[in-house]
Amino acid sequence: xxxxxxxxxxxxxxxACKQRVSDATALLFYQIAAVCFAVAAVFFLLELELxxxxxxxxxxxxxxxxxxxxxxKVEAVDLPKPPKKVAPASKAQAPKxxxxxxxxxxxxxxxxxxxxxxxxxxxxxxxLNDESAYNLDYLDTINNxxxxxxxxxxxxxxxxxxxxxFGERCANLxxxxxxxxxxxxxxxxxxxxxxxxxxxxxxxKTPADLKSVELFYHEMLTSLVGQLGEPVxxxxxxxxxxxxxxxxxASVMVFDRTLSYSWDTPKSIVDLVFAAHENxxxxxxxxxxxxxxx
Amino acid sequence: MTTLHxxxxxxxTDECPECKEPIEQKLTLPTVLIIIxxxxxxxTGYRWYLAMEEHEKAQVLRQAYLKKHPPAALKKTR
Numbered sequence: 001x002x003x004x005x006x007x008x009x010x011x012x013x014x015x016a017c018k019q020r021v022s023d024a025t026a027l028l029f030y031q032i033a034a035v036c037f038a039v040a041a042v043f044f045l046l047e048l049e050l051x052x053x054x055x056x057x058x059x060x061x062x063x064x065x066x067x068x069x070x071x072x073k074v075e076a077v078d079l080p081k082p083p084k085k086v087a088p089a090s091k092a093q094a095p096k097x098x099x100x101x102x103x104x105x106x107x108x109x110x111x112x113x114x115x116x117x118x119x120x121x122x123x124x125x126x127x128l129n130d131e132s133a134y135n136l137d138y139l140d141t142i143n144n145x146x147x148x149x150x151x152x153x154x155x156x157x158x159x160x161x162x163x164x165x166f167g168e169r170c171a172n173l174x175x176x177x178x179x180x181x182x183x184x185x186x187x188x189x190x191x192x193x194x195x196x197x198x199x200x201x202x203x204x205k206t207p208a209d210l211k212s213v214e215l216f217y218h219e220m221l222t223s224l225v226g227q228l229g230e231p232v233x234x235x236x237x238x239x240x241x242x243x244x245x246x247x248x249x250a251s252v253m254v255f256d257r258t259l260s261y262s263w264d265t266p267k268s269i270v271d272l273v274f275a276a277h278e279n280x281x282x283x284x285x286x287x288x289x290x291x292x293x294x
Numbered sequence: 295m296t297t298l299h300x301x302x303x304x305x306x307t308d309e310c311p312e313c314k315e316p317i318e319q320k321l322t323l324p325t326v327l328i329i330i331x332x333x334x335x336x337x338t339g340y341r342w343y344l345a346m347e348e349h350e351k352a353q354v355l356r357q358a359y360l361k362k363h364p365p366a367a368l369k370k371t372r
Contacts, residue, residue: 001319001320002298002317002318002319002320003317003318003319003320004310004312004313004315004317004318005315005318006310006313006315007310007312007313009310009312011298011310011311011317014298014300014302014303014305014307015307015311016300016303016305016307017300017303017305019300019302019303021298021299021300021301021302023319024299025319025321026319026320026321026323026324029321029324029325029327029328030324030327032331033324033327033328033330033331034331036328036331036332036334036335037331037334037335039335039339040331040334040335040337040338040339041338043335043338043339043341043342044338044341044342046342046345047338047341047342047345050342050345050346050348050349051348051349053349053352054345054348054349054352057349057352057353057355057356058352058355058356060356060359060363061355061359
C-alpha cells in the first residue's frame with residue numbers, strides 16, 4: 001500500500017491517468033505467504049495420513065501389549081494360588097468371578113458363606129487341623145514357602161480366610177544399632193503369639209535374616225498394592241512414607257511389633273499383618289467377607 | 295525512496311499529488327504474514343519428517359513381526 005505520511009492518505013489512484021494502481025510488492029508478499037500456508041497445510045495432511053498408517057502398522061503390537069498387560073495383571077494377582085480347579089458340574093454351581101484377585105472365588109475356590117463340609121471336600125491341600133469349630137487349617141506352599149491356609153467359619157459358614165507365613169528366628173539382630181531404631185506400630189497381640197504355639201513346626205528357613213524378611217514383606221505388600229491399590233488403613237498412617245522398608249522391618253523384628261494394612265473391595269476386606277514374636281517373622285494376608293466383617 | 299509505477303500510463307510518481315511529500319510504502323502486514331507462514335511451514339514440515347521416521351520404524355517392526363508370525367493367508371502360500 002502506498003501512502004503519504006504527511007497527509008495520512010492512501011494513494012491508490014495514479015495522479016496522471018486516474019486509474020487504480022496496486023502495490024505489486026505487497027501482492028507478491030501476499031502470494032508468497034499464501035503459498036507457504038498451502039505448503040504447511042499439505043505437510044499437515046501428510047503427517048495425519050502417516051500417523052494413521054503408523055498406527056495401523058503398530059496395531060498387532062498394541063494388541064499384544066494389551067494382552068500382555070492383562071496377562072501380567074492376572075499373574076500379579078496370582079499370589080494365593082488355588083489348587084487345580086475341578087470343572088463345575090453345572091453353570092449354576094460355577095463360582096462367580098471375584099473382583100478381588102482375578103480368581104473365580106472369594107477365597108481360594110470358595111465363596112463367602114460356603115459350608116464347612118463343602119470346603120472340607122473341595123480343599124486339596126494337606127489338612128493340618130480340623131478340631132476347632134471355628135477354624136479349618138491346611139498346609140500349602142506359596143512362593144516356595146510353607147503356608148498355613150486357615151478358613152474361619154461363623155455359624156458353619158465361611159467368613160474369612162487367611163494365608164499365614166512364619167519365618168525363623170532372625171539372625172544377627174545383635175549387630176544392629178538398636179539405640180537408633182524407633183519403636184513403630186503396636187506390640188504383637190496375644191492372638192498372634194498364640195499362633196506361634198499352635199503351629200510350632202511351620203517355620204520357613206528363607207525369611208531368617210533381615211534382608212530376606214524385608215524382601216518377602218516388600219514383595220507381599222507391593223503385590224497387594226498392585227492388585228488393590230493403596231491401602232485404606234494402615235498402622236503408621238502418614239508416617240509410613242517417612243520410614244524406609246529396612247527401618248520398618250528392623251523395628252518390627254527387633255521390638256516384636258506389628259504393622260497392618262487394610263484394603264476395602266466390593267466383596268471383601270483384605271488385611272495384611274506383618275509382625276514378629278520372639279524375633280520371628282509372622283505375615284498374614286486375610287480376606288474377610290465384607291458383609292460380616294467388623 | 296518509493297516510486298509508484300502506473301501500469302496504464304507507464305508514468306512513475308514518487309511524491310504525493312496533494313502535498314508533494316515523498317510517498318511511502320506499507321509492507322508490515324504482508325511481511326508478518328510471510329514470516330508466520332514460513333514458520334508454520336517449517337513446523338509442519340518438521341512434524342511430517344518426524345512422522346515419516348516413525349512410520350519407517352513401524353514398518354520395519356511390522357515386517358519383522360510378520361516374518362515371525364505370518365498371517366494364515368501367507369502361511370498357505372509358503
